[in-house]
Amino acid sequence: MAELSRLAVLGAGHLGPVIARLALRAGYPVAIAASGAPEDIALITELMIPGAQPRWASDAVADADIVVLAIPLHRVQDLDPGLLSGKLVIDAMNHWPASNGVVQAFEDGGSSEIVAGHLAGSAVVKTFNHIGYHELEDRARPAGTPDRGAVGIAGDDPAAVAATAALADRIGYDPVRLGSLRAGRALQPGGPVFGVVLTRPEFERAVREETKRAVREETLREEVLREEALREEARSLS
Amino acid sequence: MTYTFGLDTFGDRNSDAGGKPLSHAQTIRNVVDEGAFAEQAGVDFFGIGEHHTEYFPMPAGDVALAAIAARTERIRLGSAVTVLGSDDPVRVFQRYSTLNAISGGRAEVILGRGSSIESFPLFGYDLADYEQLFEEKAALFAELLKGGPVTWEGKTRAPLFNQDVVPHTEDGPFPAWIGVGGNPESVIRAARLGFSLALAIIGGRPARFAPYSELFQRALEKFGQPPRPILVHSPGHVAVTDEQAKAEFWPHYRDIITLVAAERGFAIPTRDRFDWETGPDGALFVGSPEAVARKIAANLRVLGATRFDLKYGMPGMTHDQLMTNIELYGRQVIPRVRELLS
Numbered sequence: 402m403a404e405l406s407r408l409a410v411l412g413a414g415h416l417g418p419v420i421a422r423l424a425l426r427a428g429y430p431v432a433i434a435a436s437g438a439p440e441d442i443a444l445i446t447e448l449m450i451p452g453a454q455p456r457w458a459s460d461a462v463a464d465a466d467i468v469v470l471a472i473p474l475h476r477v478q479d480l481d482p483g484l485l486s487g488k489l490v491i492d493a494m495n496h497w498p499a500s501n502g503v504v505q506a507f508e509d510g511g512s513s514e515i516v517a518g519h520l521a522g523s524a525v526v527k528t529f530n531h532i533g534y535h536e537l538e539d540r541a542r543p544a545g546t547p548d549r550g551a552v553g554i555a556g557d558d559p560a561a562v563a564a565t566a567a568l569a570d571r572i573g574y575d576p577v578r579l580g581s582l583r584a585g586r587a588l589q590p591g592g593p594v595f596g597v598v599l600t601r602p603e604f605e606r607a608v609r610e611e612t613k614r615a616v617r618e619e620t621l622r623e624e625v626l627r628e629e630a631l632r633e634e635a636r637s638l639s
Numbered sequence: 640m641t642y643t644f645g646l647d648t649f650g651d652r653n654s655d656a657g658g659k660p661l662s663h664a665q666t667i668r669n670v671v672d673e674g675a676f677a678e679q680a681g682v683d684f685f686g687i688g689e690h691h692t693e694y695f696p697m698p699a700g701d702v703a704l705a706a707i708a709a710r711t712e713r714i715r716l717g718s719a720v721t722v723l724g725s726d727d728p729v730r731v732f733q734r735y736s737t738l739n740a741i742s743g744g745r746a747e748v749i750l751g752r753g754s755s756i757e758s759f760p761l762f763g764y765d766l767a768d769y770e771q772l773f774e775e776k777a778a779l780f781a782e783l784l785k786g787g788p789v790t791w792e793g794k795t796r797a798p799l800f801n802q803d804v805v806p807h808t809e810d811g812p813f814p815a816w817i818g819v820g821g822n823p824e825s826v827i828r829a830a831r832l833g834f835s836l837a838l839a840i841i842g843g844r845p846a847r848f849a850p851y852s853e854l855f856q857r858a859l860e861k862f863g864q865p866p867r868p869i870l871v872h873s874p875g876h877v878a879v880t881d882e883q884a885k886a887e888f889w890p891h892y893r894d895i896i897t898l899v900a901a902e903r904g905f906a907i908p909t910r911d912r913f914d915w916e917t918g919p920d921g922a923l924f925v926g927s928p929e930a931v932a933r934k935i936a937a938n939l940r941v942l943g944a945t946r947f948d949l950k951y952g953m954p955g956m957t958h959d960q961l962m963t964n965i966e967l968y969g970r971q972v973i974p975r976v977r978e979l980l981s
Binding site (some may be wrong): 536 | 756842903
């Protein structure tokens with residue numbers, strides 16, 4: 402078997418340590434970094450993520466194949482896109498106004514698409530954002546377990562999506578590929594799979610219905626715009 | 640080991656026996672009665688959590704605590720929590736040192752964010768600044784607690800130069816805790832700034848917080864701080880039987896979770912989930928005195944904590960149900976937990 406990818410987890414708050422532990426358990430080498438010096442998170446690492454290496458973010462990223470973003474979303478703009486260029490970047494963050502307040506830059510559309518816009522040289526994949534951080538650990542199951550949960554994997558780079566799906570499978574979830582980063586909007590707060598652990602069939606059904614609903618909404622919006630345009634045209638003719 | 644036991648409320652809006660919501664004003668008067676009754680029932684601490692919603696109309700809990708102080712002699716009184724990030728640490732210190740004066744040294748404060756965010760837009764703060772707001776204000780609060788003139792400068796409020804902040808406390812600092820909900824960096828901060836640790840556990844297995852207790856103790860050592868206590872805050876309801884407790888709690892828990900789920904865009908928990916949470920492994924302390932006592936004892940042990948605060952009530956419950964809960968908690972649950980832990 403080929404050697405597993407090296408992970409850099411950015412963020413030592415709620416979510417980062419959980420993903421780091423799950424990845425370590427699955428055999429991945431893991432470095433973890435917060436916004437400051439490695440010494441600041443040495444105790445957290447020793448007691449809560451034994452086996453992970455606390456590092457400066459820049460060092461952790463430089464040596465990693467996969468970078469997991471588990472930082473407050475508004476801090477993404479502080480990341481140096483050059484540093485992350487060429488990396489597979491897993492976006493596990495959310496624009497969640499009801500919990501974290503409105504972040505103006507993320508008010509329109511999919512948060513991961515905006516992250517990908519900032520990190521133009523990286524292959525961004527959205528996943529792990531839609532399960533609560535403690536559930537993510539409690540609900541991880543080996544492949545084939547009947548109540549194994551599913552995670553959505555959304556990205557535009559097929560190789561990056563495949564690598565992320567392999568990671569999700571190893572840490573305990575059935576990966577469900579969503580086609581594009583844009584399709585990852587179905588994983589966001591307010592969507593049908595946010596905050597609940599679903600099995601693969603349940604998950605696929607929920608996302609299918611959400612996609613249909615989104616298409617209907619989009620069609621309706623286009624119809625309204627067309628009608629408005631026609632009315633405008635009629636007014637200009639009369 | 641000395642264990643203490645508290646009750647917390649968010650001023651959950653009461654209903655009458657027919658399900659009709661009582662006024663905010665009546666709910667607040669009921670909270671004052673509940674706090675006074677908690678002392679009679681043998682409860683050690685009564686806490687009021689800051690909230691700003693229609694169903695938790697309790698933005699100025701310290702005023703209600705002062706009223707309870709005037710009617711009691713022994714019970715300790717505090718916030719659970721004070722949303723420090725959207726408040727002024729000088730004013731918080733002044734309000735609670737005033738409460739400390741009124742109550743003859745019975746005030747405490749738990750600083751945190753809580754799970755709701757209404758106070759930030761209400762008072763003109765940006766949640767994106769949360770980390771800096773809380774870090775600076777908690778550090779200033781730690782300075783204020785020491786007593787004596789304070790010199791402080793930061794980005795989140797006006798600087799202080801050799802400022803005497805009154806009223807002075809009579810016997811040194813009153814107990815101050817930082818409430819955390821699962822962020823290890825917040826645990827480190829509590830230790831670094833010299834606060835005690837309040838673990839807010841409102842879902843999932845409480846035992847998963849055990850590493851946070853160890854992290855806190857180790858961090859205290861690292862920062863050269865003396866040992867400090869850990870408390871656990873969890874929701875629940877006590878009635879005569881398990882069935883009655885669940886029947887009284889569930890419809891209101893379901894309603895509030897449904898409302899919050901809609902506001903925050905997550906899926907609504909099922910009855911199955913509720914049954915798991917109220918079982919021996921979950922974080923809802925709902926049941927008969929014996930069941931709740933066993934669960935509290937088990938969790939205090941595994942978490943290395945010496946205080947348990949039960950967040951009682953839910954919007955839509957009646958004042959009578961809450962008074963029965965308080966009576967059973969004080970007269971049966973607390974003695975039973977002490978017995979189990981001795």
